[in-house]
Amino acid sequence: MEYVVVSVILLIALLVGAAVLVVPRMRRRELPPPPGGGTTTLERPPAAPPVPTEVVAPPVVEPEAAPAPVEEAPYLIEQPEPTAGRLVRLRARLARSQSVLGRGLLAVLSRDHLDDEAWEEIEDSLITADVGVEATQVIVERLRERVRVLGTRTVAEVRQQLAEELIEALEPGLDRTLKAGPFEGRPAVVLVVGVNGAGKTTTCGKIARVLVADGHTVVLGAADTFRAAASEQLATWGERVGAETVRGPEGGDPASVAFDAVKRGIDTGVHTVLIDTAGRLQNKVGLMDELGKVKRVVEKHGPVDEALLILDATTGQNGLEQARVFTEVVDVTGVVLTKLDGTAKGGIVIAVQRKLGIPVKLVGLGEGPDDLAPFEPKAFVEALLGSDG
Numbered sequence: 001m002e003y004v005v006v007s008v009i010l011l012i013a014l015l016v017g018a019a020v021l022v023v024p025r026m027r028r029r030e031l032p033p034p035p036g037g038g039t040t041t042l043e044r045p046p047a048a049p050p051v052p053t054e055v056v057a058p059p060v061v062e063p064e065a066a067p068a069p070v071e072e073a074p075y076l077i078e079q080p081e082p083t084a085g086r087l088v089r090l091r092a093r094l095a096r097s098q099s100v101l102g103r104g105l106l107a108v109l110s111r112d113h114l115d116d117e118a119w120e121e122i123e124d125s126l127i128t129a130d131v132g133v134e135a136t137q138v139i140v141e142r143l144r145e146r147v148r149v150l151g152t153r154t155v156a157e158v159r160q161q162l163a164e165e166l167i168e169a170l171e172p173g174l175d176r177t178l179k180a181g182p183f184e185g186r187p188a189v190v191l192v193v194g195v196n197g198a199g200k201t202t203t204c205g206k207i208a209r210v211l212v213a214d215g216h217t218v219v220l221g222a223a224d225t226f227r228a229a230a231s232e233q234l235a236t237w238g239e240r241v242g243a244e245t246v247r248g249p250e251g252g253d254p255a256s257v258a259f260d261a262v263k264r265g266i267d268t269g270v271h272t273v274l275i276d277t278a279g280r281l282q283n284k285v286g287l288m289d290e291l292g293k294v295k296r297v298v299e300k301h302g303p304v305d306e307a308l309l310i311l312d313a314t315t316g317q318n319g320l321e322q323a324r325v326f327t328e329v330v331d332v333t334g335v336v337l338t339k340l341d342g343t344a345k346g347g348i349v350i351a352v353q354r355k356l357g358i359p360v361k362l363v364g365l366g367e368g369p370d371d372l373a374p375f376e377p378k379a380f381v382e383a384l385l386g387s388d389g
C-alpha cells in the first residue's frame, strides 16, 4: 500500500514538473504580434521609403569594376598627370587616322606633278577621313590655289600648306577653355550629355581628373540613374582623385540628383560640379524632355556654365544628327570626341565643328584614366600628318 501511495505522489510530481516546463513555452509562442500590425515579412509592404540622395565621400571600398584599383593602398588619392601637352604625348594613338590623312595624302603630294587625278585622290582621302564633303572642297580648293600661285615645289612645302589649311578648317580662334569656375563664389556647373555608350561616364571621370590635375576641386553628380553600374562607376572615378560623388536611388529622378549635386557643390565650396546623365537617343522625345528638365532644375541654383556633348568619333557623320538635337535641348557649349584612337576618321573633328559651330574642347584617345586631352588644332594636325616631312 505504501508503494502505491509513493508511486502516486511521484506521478503527480512528474506531471507538475512537466507542466512547469511546457506551459511557459506555449505562452511564448502565443505572444501578441509586435506593435505595427504584425505583418509577416511576406505581407509587409515593399514600402521601402525612397532612398534619400546620398553623398558618397571618399574613401569607399573600390568595386570590382573599378578601373585599375590600387592594390595595397585603396584609399590613396592619385595625382593625375598634367593636362598640358597631353595631345602631343598621345599623338601615337591617332595612328589609324594618320595612315589615311598622313601617309596617304603625303604619298600623293610627293608626286612630281599634281594633276587633276592627284587632287581628286586628295579629296577622296579627306572625305574618307570624315572631314565632310563641304569642308574638303574648301580645303582642297584653297590648297590648290596656293600651290598654283606660290608655285610650290617640294613635298615639305605642300605638306606645310596642307597643315595650315587643316588648322584653319579647325578654327583655331574658337574658345576651347572649359568653364570650370568658380564664378563669384559659386561652383561652375558642367552637364555631360550624349547617346548611349558614347563614353559619358568614363569621360566624366577623366574630366574630373583633368580638373583636379589643373588645381580644381570637384563634386560629381551621378544623374545617370538608369544604368545600374553608372553611379558606382562614377563614384570610383571620384574616389581616385578625392572628389565626392552625389548619388541617388537607381531609377530615381535624375533632375533631383543633379539638383542635390549642385547644392552639395555650393555648400562645400568646390570649384566645379560635374554632372553625368544617362545615355539617350536623340529621337526619344520623352528622354530628351527629361534632359531638358535636368537642366531647368539645376538652373534653380544658377546657370549651367558648360553643356558638354560626348560624341563617339567612330560613329562618324551619323553623330552629327544626334548632336543637332542635343544642341537644341541643352544648348551644347562644347564637344568631347571620344574613341579617336579607334578610328581612321579623325577628320570628324573638322566636320563636327563646321556643322555645329561648337568647339571640340577635349578628345578621348584611349581607355586609360588620363587618355583625355585638351584639343589643340595645331598639335592635332601635326599628329595626323606625322612628324616627319
Ligand SMILES: Nc1nc2c(ncn2[C@@H]2O[C@H](COP(=O)(O)OP(=O)(O)OP(=O)(O)O)[C@@H](O)[C@H]2O)c(=O)[nH]1
Binding pocket: 194, 195, 196, 197, 198, 199, 200, 201, 202, 203, 224, 227, 230, 278, 279, 280, 338, 339, 340, 341, 342, 363, 364, 365, 366, 367, 371
Ligand atoms: N578606346 C576608347 N574607349 C573609350 C574612350 N572613351 C570611352 N571609352 C570606352 O567606351 C565604353 C563606354 O563608356 P561609358 O563611359 O560607359 O559610356 P556611357 O556613355 O556612359 O554609356 P551609357 O551610360 O550606357 O550611355 C567604355 O568601355 C569606355 O572605356 C576613348 O576615348 N577611347
